[in-house]
Amino acid sequence: MIRVLRTRLGQGRRTVAYPAEAPALPDRFVGRLAVDSARCLPGCRDCAEVCPTDAISPRSEEIQTRVDLGRCVFCAECIRACPEAAVTATRDHRMAARRREDLLVGDESLRLAEALDARLKKLLGRSLKLRQVSAGGCNACEADVNVLNTVVFDLGRFGIQFVASPRHADGLLITGPVTHNMDLALRKTYEAVPEPRIVIAVGACAISGGPYEGHPEVLNGATAVVPVDLYVPGCPPHPYTILDGLLRLIGRIDTPRR
């Protein structure tokens, strides 16, 4: 017992002050990508050719250069390949969105997630219970969702908790590209959640299929099976990116409505 207490004192308080204070991220962290199509050379496709997940479409006569953060794995190959620095990486971890099309980043930055509507916010804003389902995920998204439960992020202080049964949950948090072999289990889990229920798709796989997009063994993301209320991009998303998205959804971080 003495040893436990002594260690407790030695370990101290480790919870971060987020969202009051900005997170400390490593200098090589690749955050939200930014695009400046005006710099693109006519006909240049260097970025698209190196992209492993077809996440970037270069400027043509009709459209600006656009990055789909829902497909992007943040490998930064496009940034290395671009001769004109038309694509750059910010160190901004915030990129969760409510609508799939909001993840398309052109010359304008992306539209961050707004809070749930008034009725749902009243119901879930102060107590959100989630059931996590991994449907083909590689365990990286799962691990960085799990880390929110550690003393560092202490998700419980925001009233958000992961629960053991869909019957106890207000919604699902889905990772992975949704394999055919998990299709039925995911549907059943969703149906077991009482209404009203929400769905959060975490990671490139759950949004678009990610590295597995187009494989006949997968369904290219959660939207193939269930409606999605929040998309959190990344491969895997940084824990701060996931936390930011969750807090915006429940209205703990304000996103000005446009």
Added chain:
Amino acid sequence: MSQTIPTITPNGGVLPLDEIPRLPVQDFREFLIRRVRSGGRVVALFAAPYAVPNRIRDHAWGAAPHENDQARLFAVLADGKPPTLLVASSVVGGEYSSITPECPQVHMFEREIAEQFGITPLGHPWLKPVRFQPPCPGREGLSRHESGGKALPAASSFFSVEGEEVHEVAVGPVHAGIIEPGHFRFQCHGETVFHLEIALGFQHRGVERAVIGGPNNRTPLLMETLAGDTTIGHATAYAQAIEALCGCTPSPRARMIRAIALELERIANHVGDLGALANDIGFLPPAAYFGRLRGDFLNLTAALCGNRFGRGLVRPGGVRFDLEPDRVSSMLGAFRLAMEDVHQVGPLLWKSHLVTDRFNGTGVVSREQAVELGLVGLAARACGLERDVRREFASGFYADAQAPCHTWPTGDVFARAHVRWLEIEQSAQFIENHLQRLSDGATPVPLGALAPSSCAISLVEGWRGEICHVAITDTQSRLSRYKIVDPSFHNWTGLALALRGQQISDFPLCNKSFNLSYCGHDL
């Protein structure tokens, strides 16, 4: 047995396909059985498409088979003392006599061959699909026959025990925690587990099939996401295989950075597992501290390459990020602080009666069982077996660094926890020793073309154990077969055996003590 001697290859070696002996199937079978009986171990056993010679056509998974097409079985064995890698092959038709009854450690491999290529190992005692995946096109795999075409692992037939007081418990695929899906079917008598059958495949996303015809832009991503917590391990195994086929050697500096990242990955996972084990016995202080510390080690990997799991660090030819002197000193500072905390928290576990009571004697796998099943890595070392790629088949930077191999004889949860602790210390020492003494060398080196019609074998000791990648190229230097063996593929059966005679309530603790990969198994 014929006079043909199977070919010997080093780890990271490449062999022309023609030089790998094609034994008659009976000799191939005898070769495996005899070698394993005399102390050998099956590293990999798999099938690849094989077109009849003299027909000019590419033969790969995905190409429609010709009626005369056959399959070629490849076996990679670790044999002898010190061990060497032996490779042999055999061309087979639709069936052959199963090797499993006389050599149990190939039981999953033979099921996989039957599932992927529709080749029946006659007399296999438990022939059912491994992942419920679509078979190689044009071939009829096993999955189709199970569960009436609806390939759902949990709906297949299970080994069952009958009797008045025997009952069955089914768990999964969706579990209570934030973990991956798998189905566990227990045959119980009261609280006691008679038998556990583990049905996986829920995570199958077609990686082996998708890399055929490559490599391309996406291949490294598929390798890094084989098992997200083993990003560095699998990416290094892949890089080593491609480098072997290209005949290129990365710089000593790149090999060193890979080794440092691999050891960081090992520490992060081992520390996290010790926390999770504490959590499973309801001992929350170390669970909280180790849970946090795991993140500190992931953040060190992020300091190196920007990503907490090491995505984008390892690529064929070298590494994409260098370590400047400033970065080395800031990483070393953070590393030492984290290790101080590990040393402060460790005694909480090792000096607690609660831990002794719950860990000792729980989930025992005997040394004999471990040998018979061909367990690898941590799980094997916890049964007293000195199995470690870093020592047995040292490649990359490890070829220059003598690594000790920590074992513990008891084969229980305690042994698997304690070996983790010893390895944390060992890896910490490795990082301390090498982070400040980085070799020179440009990173990365340019890659040449892949050798055509060749086979490269690459082993890496990931934090769970031996990762094996075998890359085979066609006449056009494209990948025609890429076999991946995650350590979990060998070790899941070890978990099933550890549960025999245990209380069913000890399952979470036993499961966590192995902490095997679902996605690494399911591919």
